[in-house]
Amino acid sequence: MTEPSTTTAEDLKTDLQGLGSIVTTARGFVADGKVVDLAPLEQEIKRICDRITTLPTDQNVPLRPVMVGLIDDLDKLAAEIRDTHSELEGQLKSFSKHKTAIAAYAKGGGTGK
Numbered sequence: 001m002t003e004p005s006t007t008t009a010e011d012l013k014t015d016l017q018g019l020g021s022i023v024t025t026a027r028g029f030v031a032d033g034k035v036v037d038l039a040p041l042e043q044e045i046k047r048i049c050d051r052i053t054t055l056p057t058d059q060n061v062p063l064r065p066v067m068v069g070l071i072d073d074l075d076k077l078a079a080e081i082r083d084t085h086s087e088l089e090g091q092l093k094s095f096s097k098h099k100t101a102i103a104a105y106a107k108g109g110g111t112g113k
Contacts, residue, residue: 016063
């Protein structure tokens, strides 16, 4: 006979720590200029949070420091993504200005006539 599956606080703590590792890896990818798909991470966070809510309060209290650390790491990841987005936006605007100048010059706007 198999026993019913039960979720323990220790299992969830391990899962949360695993998420922390994934977030750290994602931050490294963002720093290297790589594209990161965060949808699987979001789904896993939701799955774990749903499981945490099934625990009695006295059992989920020890998870709070790990959760706070994960939230802090997620905030850092979000800030790094925003910074990268801003940098790319600036590069695109610069490229657009160069393209406009080249087009104007090609039409005779830069010949000094």
